C-alpha cells in the first residue's frame with residue numbers, strides 16, 4: 001500500500017515538474033493556436049513521428065500544413081518547435097538578435113565550424129587572440145558577428161567582379177563537356193550526368209575563387225571530391241532530421257554502414273582542403289615577406305583565402321580556423337550554386353517554347369552576334385528577363401527549402417504579441433511560403449518569370465507617382481515573401497556571386513544548346529536534402545541539342 005502511495009506521489013511530482021518546465025511552451029501554443037492548438041498536439045506528434053525522413057518530410061509538410069492554423073507551435077519534450085511560413089513572421093525572426101543561432105539539429109553538419117554555423121560566445125582561447133581594436137565586437141559575445149565582419153570584405157563588389165574571368169573560362173570548358181555528352185548520348189542525357197558535369201565545373205570555380213587554387217574538376221574528378229561533398233550532404237540531411245544519429249556511438253550502432261561512409265567522405269574532404277590551405281599558406285608567407293611594402297594598397301582586393309591568411313598573420317585566426325572556414329565555404333558555395341543551376345535547367349527544359357526562346361532572343365539582342373565566349377557584367381545588367389527567370393526558378397524551387405533557428409532568449413513575435421520562449425526551435429519554411437497563393441496569387445505554383453518583370457514595372461510606376469495615396473498597397477508584395485538567400489542579419493554572403501556565376505553559365509549554355517525534357521514541373525517529388533533534391537531525379541532525361549551557328 002505504502003509503495004503505491006509513494007509511486008503516486010513521485011508520479012505527480014514529476015508531472016508537475018515537467019508541466020512547470022513546459023509552461024512557457026504551453027502558453028505559446030495557447031496564444032498562437034488556442035484550445036485547438038493544445039488538443040491537436042498528439043496528432044502533430046504522430047504526424048512528425050511517421051514522417052521523419054528527408055524523403056517524405058517536405059512533401060508531408062506541404063500536404064498537412066494547410067490543415068493547421070499557422071504559425072504553428074508543437075511541444076517537443078521541454079521545448080517548443082515553432083513553424084513559420086508567412087513573410088511577416090520571417091521578417092521578425094530573421095531580424096531578431098535572439099534568433100541568430102542555429103539549432104542543435106544542425107550540429108550534425110559536416111564542416112560546421114565556419115561562418116554558416118558560427119554562434120554563441122567566443123571560447124576563451126579565441127577571445128585572447130582577438131586584437132584590442134575589435135574588443136567592442138567581442139563584448140557583444142557573438143563569434144558570428146566577428147567572423148562575418150572579417151569575411152564581408154572578401155565578397156565585396158570589386159572582388160566578385162574580378163571573378164568574371166574565372167566564371168567565363170570554366171564556363172567555356174563546361175560547354176565543351178556538354179557538347180561531348182550530347183554527342184555521346186544524343187537525346188537522352190540523364191539528370192545525374194548533367195548534374196555531375198555542372199557540379200564539377202562549379203567546384204572548380206569554387207576552388208579558384210575561394211581558395212585561389214586551380215584544379216581539373218571540369219575535366220575529371222578521379223578522387224570523387226564532388227560526389228563526396230554531395231553524398232555527405234545527403235547524410236547530413238538524415239542527421240539533421242534524426243538528431244540522435246549525431247551521437248557518434250549511437251550512429252555507429254544503428255547504421256554502421258552509413259557511419260563508415262560518412263567518416264570516409266569526411267576524411268577525404270578534410271584532407272583535400274587541408275592540403276590546399278597548407279600549401280597556399282606556405283606560398284603566401286614566402287610571397288608576403290617580399291612585398292610587405294605594397295600591403296596597404298592591396299588590402300581591399302583579397303580573395304577569401306588571402307583575407308584569412310592576413311587575419312592569421314594578425315593573430316586573429318589559427319591555421320585550423322582557416323581550414324574549417326575554407327571547408328565550409330567551398331561546400332556551401334559549390335553545392336548551392338550547382339543545385340540552383342540544375343533547377344534552372346529543369347525550368348528551361350520544361351518551358352522550351354515560351355521562356356527558353358524569349359531568353360535566347362534577349363541574349364542575342366545583347367550579345368550583338370558575339371559568341372558568348374566572354375560574358376561581362378555590362379551584358380548581364382541588360383538581361384532583365386534572365387534576371388526574372390532566375391528569380392522565378394529560385395522562387396518556385398527554393399534551393400534551401402527550410403531554415404532553422406534556435407531562440408537564445410525569450411522574444412516577442414511582433415504583430416502577434418506572442419512571447420516565444422528561450423530554446424524554441426524555429427522552422428522557417430521558405431519553400432512553401434514562396435509557393436503559397438496567399439502571397440503569390442492563384443497561379444502561385446506555375447512557372448511564370450513575367451511575374452517578376454511585372455512587379456518591377458509596378459514598383460517603378462509607384463515611384464513615379466509617389467505622391468499618390470498608399471491606399472492601393474494591397475497588391476504590393478511583401479519584401480519577405482521571396483527569400484531564396486534569406487534576409488536580415490544572417491543573409492547569404494554569396495548572393496551577388498551566385499547570380500553572376502549562374503547567369504554567365506546560363507548565357508553560354510543557352511547560346512550553344514537547346515534543352516528539352518518531357519517532364520512537367522508538377523511531377524517533381526521534393527526531398528529535403530538541406531538543399532532541394534528530387535526523389536525521381538533518376539527518371540528525368542534531358543534532350544540537349546547543339547544549336548547551329550551561322
Ligand code: HEM
Nearest residue numbers: 115116333336337340399400484485486490492493494498
Ligand atoms: C544559389 C546559390 C545560393 C543560395 C540559394 C544560398 C542560400 C543561402 C541561405 C538561404 C542562407 C541562410 C542560411 C541560414 O540562415 O540558415 C545562406 C547563408 C550563407 N551563404 Fe549562401 N547561398 C547560395 C550561394 C552561396 C555562395 C556562392 C556562397 C559563398 C561564396 C555562400 C555563402 C554563404 C554563407 C557563408 C552563409 C552564412 C552567412 C552567415 O551566417 O552569416 N552562399 N545562403
Ligand SMILES: *[C@@H]1O[C@H](CO)[C@@H](O)[C@H](O)[C@H]1NC(C)=O
Nearest residue numbers: 213214215216217218219220
Ligand atoms: C589536368 O588534366 C590534364 C589532362 O587531363 C593534365 O595534363 C594536367 O596535369 C592536369 N592538371 C592538374 C592540376 O591536375
Ligand SMILES: *[C@@H]1O[C@H](CO)[C@@H](O)[C@H](O)[C@H]1NC(C)=O
Nearest residue numbers: 384387388391452453455456
Ligand atoms: C530578383 O530578385 C532580387 C532579389 O533577390 C531583386 O533585387 C531583383 O530586382 C529581382 N529581379 C527582378 C527582375 O525582379
Ligand SMILES: *[C@@H]1O[C@H](CO)[C@@H](O)[C@H](O)[C@H]1NC(C)=O
Nearest residue numbers: 437438440441442443444475
Ligand atoms: C485568379 O485570379 C484572377 C485575378 O486575381 C481572377 O480573375 C481569376 O478568376 C482567378 N482564377 C481562379 C481559378 O480563381
